[in-house]
Amino acid sequence: MRTGIAELPLHGGKVPAWLLSRLEKLSKILVTLIVEEYGTLGLLERISDPVYFQAINNIIGMDWDSSGSTTVTTAIIKRVLSREELGVRACGGKGVHSREAPDEIRKVSEEFGLDASSFVRTSRLVAKIDNTALQSGYQLYHHVFFVDEEGNWAVVQQGMNTVDKMARRYHWLSTKVSDFTRNPHSGIQGRREPFALNTIADDSQEFRKLSVELIKDEPEKLPTLFAEANRLLEGYVPLTSYVPYDPHKVRELREKFRRLGKPSLNKDVWLQLREVNIDSFSDLLLLKNVGPATIRGLALVAELVYEVQPSWRDPVTHPPVDPFKFAYAVGGKDGVPFPIDRKQYDELLSILSELMSRVKGDAKIMKRLAALTRSWAPPPEEKIPT
Template identity: 45%
Template sequence: MRTGIANLPLHGGKAPRWLFQRMTRLAREITCHLVAEYGSREVLLRLADPYWFQAFGCVLGFDWHSSGVTTTACGALKEGIRGLEQELGLFAAGGKGAASRRTPAQITDVCEALGRDPAPLVQASKLSAKVDNTALQDGYQLYHHSFFTRDGQWSVVQQGMNDGNGMARRYHWLSEGLHSFVVEPHAAICCDRRQASLNLVDRESESAREAITEITRRPDREVAKTLAALPTLEMPRHHLLDAADIRPGQLRKVLLQTYERPPRDFQELLATPGPMSLT
């Protein structure tokens, strides 16, 4: 299930090397302590909590509210546990930009080393990204995807950006409690901005999901023909009406009606039934 969302100001640049090295060492010690005290499952649970993750980034020493806390904290954690994965029972894949696209290959490498089937985890990685990037169209394009796993369980931390409002949005996922990727997989949404969005994973969108799936089963020519036959209304950019916007035939009907029954004033003209009626 998706466990939460965080909205952050979109900042450019990257963490200084000296800071990232310190963050990496601290991330390693925090993770080792969590595993020793609570087990690796607890790490996944906490990474799936947007508030805990934000605090984690602050403790590591990064900017408290920047979009960069997501990519930097995930990167520091991935580097911090490098070489300790077997001991901790925790593995990390993915990252920012090009690194995010290598997530399936990295998951496969880990699973092959452990003698596990990578297919379920690769599918979980791809579907969680597809949901937040395609099935939920909220104006944020994903550019970061980090995947953390243990014994087949997993947690995802991914982030999208919206250049229009200068904000980034972070999405958290957890395999525990997930029943469906396409029917309300979100357990919580934490944000201070609302805007129109297309949510195809809402329970009420079932008919839309079925219709979209049915369309893909039909012959491509049939679908193309249907789309071509759809009526299209093209409105001009100008506001004032000119002669080109008037249909003479329709205007003649109006004038004939008003000529036969002349209105006494403009109010009566507006109340005239038929083409001039506003009701």
């Protein structure tokens, strides 16, 4: 067990009702304090930071290293924001609830007087990027879109790898995105994989350009080009070719696609590509039938036919420093570092509520409280996987 690292194994089960009610009360206090001190953008900045988000999860009592910490924490924050007038809302959620994001975004946009169409497009695009443009063996199953009344937004979404039984969390912030298809994340938390099909990396720019050109200029040639590249992948050695045949490259690609899934360019996608006009890689990703297999197919053609290689570097920002110390506030749902005590949790809620009512607007008192434990670190032997 590496200390200082928060991996996210897939956890099942549910949070008991007695704990859910307390999670919501403490989350309300935390979110309110953050908005009062830093504003709505300050809240979005912290939600979009993998370490800060993990600290919120730890401090309210969720497991410090569980995939469920993402889904539960975002669901609780969404509920708090829906009941409080803080100038921020959250849309979407886990599984089927992720597909409710567009309708919820439209309602929130109407409430805040914002243009819903751009936010709906952004929500769709960031989901397509983390599930299709960036492939590391994780399938997206959770998507939450946060937006404030000023039009700032943040996204927290998570993918799962059912083979390794691990999860990966993706964070986005509007103020850090200048190009959706070029290193757009504010952070990615998860275990670094040996490789990933990373078409949003800086050094994938030529691949993105080639993909758009192929679809705009010569979509009729794509099935032929894909068939040729696929024969090379399967081991066919051409007698003559205008592209040098590299057996080592072919073996490497075969292993990568064995892990990520087969490349494909099916008839429906090909017919669609012939009939649409696209101007950018973002437009390509937003097409309905373009999924991970299609992008793998384009990567295969690019590398074996045109010798244009997309990036295969996993863009996990870093194995994040894990704020395990915050799990000592109330304990952990599964008993790490110690079981949650309902009476102590209620006493904490009572003290914080009283402090907030007495010192409203005076952040200095809360900062002095925070300073008491700033230099404290938990015993490493107490950090055990849940």
